[in-house]
Amino acid sequence: xxxxxxxxxxxxxxxxxxxxxxxxxxxxxxxxxxxxxxxxxxxxxxxxxxxxxxxxxxxxxxxxxxxxxxxxxxxxxxxxxxxxxxxxxxxxxxxxxxxxxxxxxxxxxxxxxxxxxxxxxxxxxxxxxxxxxxxxxxxxxxxxxxxxxxxxxxxxxxxxxxxxxxxxxxxxxxxxxxxxxxxxxxxxxxxxxxxxxxxxxxxxxxxxxxxxxxxxxxxxxxxxxxxxxxxxxxxxxxxxxxxxxxxxxxxxxxxxxxxxxxxxxxxxxxxxxxxxxxxxxxxxxxxxxxxxxxxxxxxxxxxxxxxxxxxxxxxxxxxxxxxxxxxxxxxxxxxxxxxxxxxxxxxxxxxxxxxxxxxxxxxxxxxxxxxxxxxxxxxxxxxxxxxxxxxxxxxxxxxxxxxxxxxxxxxxxxxxxxxxxxxxxxxxxxxxxxxxxxxxxxxxxxxxxxxxxxxxxxxxxxxxxxxxxxxxxxxxxxxxxxxxxxxxxxxxxxxxxxxxxxxxxxxxxxxxxxxxxxxxxxxxxxxxxxxxxxxxxxxxxxxxxxxxxxxxxxxxxxxxxxxxxxxxxxxxxx
Numbered sequence: 001x002x003x004x005x006x007x008x009x010x011x012x013x014x015x016x017x018x019x020x021x022x023x024x025x026x027x028x029x030x031x032x033x034x035x036x037x038x039x040x041x042x043x044x045x046x047x048x049x050x051x052x053x054x055x056x057x058x059x060x061x062x063x064x065x066x067x068x069x070x071x072x073x074x075x076x077x078x079x080x081x082x083x084x085x086x087x088x089x090x091x092x093x094x095x096x097x098x099x100x101x102x103x104x105x106x107x108x109x110x111x112x113x114x115x116x117x118x119x120x121x122x123x124x125x126x127x128x129x130x131x132x133x134x135x136x137x138x139x140x141x142x143x144x145x146x147x148x149x150x151x152x153x154x155x156x157x158x159x160x161x162x163x164x165x166x167x168x169x170x171x172x173x174x175x176x177x178x179x180x181x182x183x184x185x186x187x188x189x190x191x192x193x194x195x196x197x198x199x200x201x202x203x204x205x206x207x208x209x210x211x212x213x214x215x216x217x218x219x220x221x222x223x224x225x226x227x228x229x230x231x232x233x234x235x236x237x238x239x240x241x242x243x244x245x246x247x248x249x250x251x252x253x254x255x256x257x258x259x260x261x262x263x264x265x266x267x268x269x270x271x272x273x274x275x276x277x278x279x280x281x282x283x284x285x286x287x288x289x290x291x292x293x294x295x296x297x298x299x300x301x302x303x304x305x306x307x308x309x310x311x312x313x314x315x316x317x318x319x320x321x322x323x324x325x326x327x328x329x330x331x332x333x334x335x336x337x338x339x340x341x342x343x344x345x346x347x348x349x350x351x352x353x354x355x356x357x358x359x360x361x362x363x364x365x366x367x368x369x370x371x372x373x374x375x376x377x378x379x380x381x382x383x384x385x386x387x388x389x390x391x392x393x394x395x396x397x398x399x400x401x402x403x404x405x406x407x408x409x410x411x412x413x414x415x416x417x418x419x420x421x422x423x424x425x426x427x428x429x430x431x432x433x434x435x436x437x438x439x440x441x442x443x444x445x446x447x448x449x450x451x452x453x454x455x456x457x458x459x460x461x462x463x464x465x466x467x468x469x470x471x472x473x474x475x476x477x478x479x480x481x482x483x484x485x486x487x488x489x490x491x492x493x494x495x496x497x498x499x500x501x502x503x504x505x506x507x508x509x510x511x512x513x514x515x516x517x518x519x520x521x522x523x524x525x526x527x528x529x530x531x532x533x534x535x536x537x538x539x540x541x542x543x544x545x546x547x548x549x550x551x552x553x554x555x556x557x558x559x560x561x562x563x564x565x566x567x568x569x570x571x572x573x574x
Contacts, residue, residue, distance in 0.1 A: 061303020126154020193517025
């Protein structure tokens with residue numbers, strides 16, 4: 001009876017109960033851990049460039065880590081963060097490709113042409129080939145570079161592949177969403193293919209191995225075969241915890257008391273990933289890397305609330321420019337940090353890792369022009385002030401224009417129908433349609449097939465196209481100050497105008513039928529030749545398919561059958 005009563009809660013009820021107050025979060029969950037006197041001694045000086053392990057998780061919500069008060073068990077991540085520096089003013093992008101592109105290039109997506117949506121499997125598109133990537137700069141500095149996990153930065157030509165963009169080795173998927181065991185990915189009915197690659201070859205023999213375990217084992221193997229005397233960079237881009245929600249049964253059993261099935265599976269995946277990080281950390285110590293290592297942990301975007309994720313108490317979800325979509329979980333763990341065991345409120349953005357890590361590696365940044373990131377290592381290691389004072393969350397001219405936006409509402413300098421968001425100092429501005437905008441508590445009690453959807457749509461009908469928040473005083477975006485502070489709105493709109501003048505055209509070509517896995521032996525992979533050049537980027541007609549021996553994709557036909565069956569069942573239920 002109590003469960004059904006809860007489904008009737010409104011957003012106003014939640015506010016009246018104080019669930020969205022700043023005091024809701026226990027101080028012990030975000031405050032500094034008491035410092036051991038022995039930890040006050042300065043770390044060893046950098047006698048040689050440090051080993052760098054960058055761990056990126058997929059769709060992990062802001063609330064979905066132990067030290068943010070989650071009901072999900074993440075003992076390894078909690079310990080690593082507690083012994084290092086927690087980044088509580090850390091920002092990422094709201095979806096996959098933009099975060100990954102900004103990490104790899106150190107540039108806002110308006111400066112790479114990737115400001116709209118993601119790179120889809122059948123698009124002749126990839127990270128611009130003229131961009132010098134983070135692993136390429138680290139290679140220049142003498143590093144061995146390796147990538148394990150999800151790429152999602154395009155693959156239509158071989159020049160786009162990780163091994164052509166700065167990584168010595170690669171094991172992972174090229175697309176954005178694969179089965180955790182079979183590595184099959186369907187990009188629409190009947191358009192299915194296998195997606196696990198070793199270097200530039202299809203890794204058919206790895207099918208059946210759970211990706212989280214497979215990737216952690218590969219990292220351990222890389223460390224075992226490398227010398228700790230030589231610097232190494234490993235980019236671990238876990239598929240977890242993106243859908244499909246799949247986990248070994250023993251992890252799901254731990255959360256059997258959770259009534260919400262999606263949340264239960266999601267929690268199991270997070271804990272499984274936590275144990276994978278534990279195994280990677282153990283390998284660093286076993287093979288002699290740890291004492292001279294820097295471990296960076298980051299999420300790629302906010303959690304997807306319809307798939308078990310939670311960004312509570314932040315507003316919004318994955319795919320939105322509310323804090324729940326762009327404020328990430330982040331921390332740095334390293335024996336080389338001078339001031340450990342603390343929480344940092346320095347403003348940090350995912351573009352900052354490029355100059356920060358290249359600087360740590362003693363690489364050369366003098367020949368890299370136009371970076372949007374800053375070297376934030378002094379802020380992280382020593383507690384100094386961050387050099388960053390503003391963040392362009394994005395300007396997307398192709399996203400659906402807000403119905404009630406206009407140039408007039410933007411003081412004649414900005415069309416507020418355009419989706420955009422920027423933070424300057426303590427102020428955050430959103431224009432256009434920022435996405436579903438309400439606060440969604442953790443879905444831990446039972447399944448709510450309709451109530452959360454209704455909760456998310458409470459503000460969907462507001463006739464607005466401009467929002468302004470003092471994000472320092474109001475981190476949950478409860479109090480819109482756009483009408484009270486038009487002067488601040490105008491100032492931030494001018495910053496959007498400034499950035500928009502530097503933007504390059506959007507790269508979002510039409511899908512190409514030549515990309516179908518059936519033309520590539522049943523697997524996703526490059527389909528354009530190196531000689532095709534820019535012809536492919538406009539989504540023109542494909543080359544005539546060459547006669548190749550095809551590997552039949554049985555799972556594709558099976559999935560298509562079940563998809564049609566499910567559609568019919570859903571139609572009958574409606």
